[in-house]
Amino acid sequence: QVQLVESGGGLVQAGGSLRLSCAASGRAFSNYAMGWFRQAPGKEREFVAAISSIGGITDYVDSVKGRFTISRDHAKNTVYLQLNSLKPEDTAVYYCAAKRTFAWVAGRSGYDYWGQGTQVTVSS
Numbered sequence: 001q002v003q004l005v006e007s008g009g010g011l012v013q014a015g016g017s018l019r020l021s022c023a024a025s026g027r028a029f030s031n032y033a034m035g036w037f038r039q040a041p042g043k044e045r046e047f048v049a050a051i052s053s054i055g056g057i058t059d060y061v062d063s064v065k066g067r068f069t070i071s072r073d074h075a076k077n078t079v080y081l082q083l084n085s086l087k088p089e090d091t092a093v094y095y096c097a098a099k100r101t102f103a104w105v106a107g108r109s110g111y112d113y114w115g116q117g118t119q120v121t122v123s124s
Contacts, residue, residue: 002026002113004096009118012086016122020081022096022115030054032113033099033106034072034079038092038120045095049081050106057105064090086122093117 008020022034035050049070050059058070069082079096097111 002029002032002098004098004113004115006094006096006115006118009094009120011121011123014086014088014122014124016086018083018086018120020083020094020096020118020120022079022081024077024079024098029077030074031100031102033101033103034070035097035099035106035108035111036070036079036081037095037097037111038090039095039117040089040092043092047108048094050108051079052104052106053102055104059106059108083120086120088122088124091120091122093119 003025005023012018031053033053036048037045038048039045047061051070051072067085072079095117096115098113099111
């Protein structure tokens with residue numbers, strides 16, 4: 001079992017930055033691939049970024065490439081999502097997710113554990 005708690009959301013102007021954190025508790029954080037997803041009002045939840053369990057291989061949805069960066073700190077059992085050059089269309093609730101896998105690439109689906117979400121609002 002893994003428990004996930006996100007933090008770092010907030011209100012920011014377009015062009016600004018935020019850093020989201022996701023603290024994981026439980027066993028063997030290094031055995032889990034980690035992902036970030038988001039859900040905007042009236043829309044389905046979508047994949048944003050992921051990082052593999054061991055090799056740190058990252059994957060991003062095209063709309064955030066070059067603006068967002070996912071990273072993880074195994075010593076702190078924490079995964080981060082750095083959000084730069086934010087746009088109003090990035091406004092959403094951002095969720096952290098985890099799945100136990102040693103696959104080279106984390107993948108965009110099949111996540112078993114989810115956090116409660118943190119709100120990101122970007123004003124124009």
